[in-house]
Amino acid sequence: TEIYQEISATFSDQEFNQYNTQHDKTQMSFYEDMGGDPQDWSGMMNDSIDAISASSSNFTSYVAADYMHCIINKPEFYTNETGGVAIRDWVNDLANGTAADDVDCDPDCGSPEPE
Numbered sequence: 432t433e434i435y436q437e438i439s440a441t442f443s444d445q446e447f448n449q450y451n452t453q454h455d456k457t458q459m460s461f462y463e464d465m466g467g468d469p470q471d472w473s474g475m476m477n478d479s480i481d482a483i484s485a486s487s488s489n490f491t492s493y494v495a496a497d498y499m500h501c502i503i504n505k506p507e508f509y510t511n512e513t514g515g516v517a518i519r520d521w522v523n524d525l526a527n528g529t530a531a532d533d534v535d536c537d538p539d540c541g542s543p544e545p546e
Contacts, residue, residue: 432479439487448525449483449492450502450518451476453540457500473540484533493521496536498543 439447451458458476459469480492495502495513502508502518511518516534524531 432482435483435490436486439483439489443489445489446525447487447490448531449480449490450495450522451480451492452495452497452499452502453536454496454498454543455500456498456543459543477537491525491531491533493518493534494536494540495534496540 435447435449439445453473453476455472455476459472462472462475463469477494480494483490484492493513493516495511495518497511499505499507502511503522507518508522509519513534513536516532521531521534
C-alpha cells in the first residue's frame with residue numbers, strides 16, 4: 432500500500448493501475464507461506480486498494496470476481512468482464528491515455544476456487 436502511495440505522490444503526472452482478482456489463489460498461497468491466514472487476504476487486498484485510491488488521484492484499479500492470478504497472458508483476457516467492463520477494454524483505455532474508472536466485482540465477488 433505505502434509504496435503505491437509514495438510512488439504515485441512522487442510521480443503525480445503519471446498514472447498507476449492494478450489488476451487483481453478477489454480470490455487470487457497464488458497471492459493467497461504466498462500470504463499463507465508468510466504465516467498469514469489465506470482467508471484474510473481478500474479483505475486486506477480490498478483495504479489496500481481503498482487506501483491507495485483515497486490518497487492517490489492518479490491510481491485506478493480493476494478487481495475481478497475470480498481466483499486466477501494474472502490475466503494478460505491468458506485467453507480470458509479477451510472474454511472476462513466485471514460490472515459490464517471487459518478487462519481488455521480497460522487495459523486498452525489505459526494504454527491509449529483514456530481515463531479508466533475503477534472496476535470492482537463488489538457486491539458479487541463469488542467465492543474462492545473449490546478445492
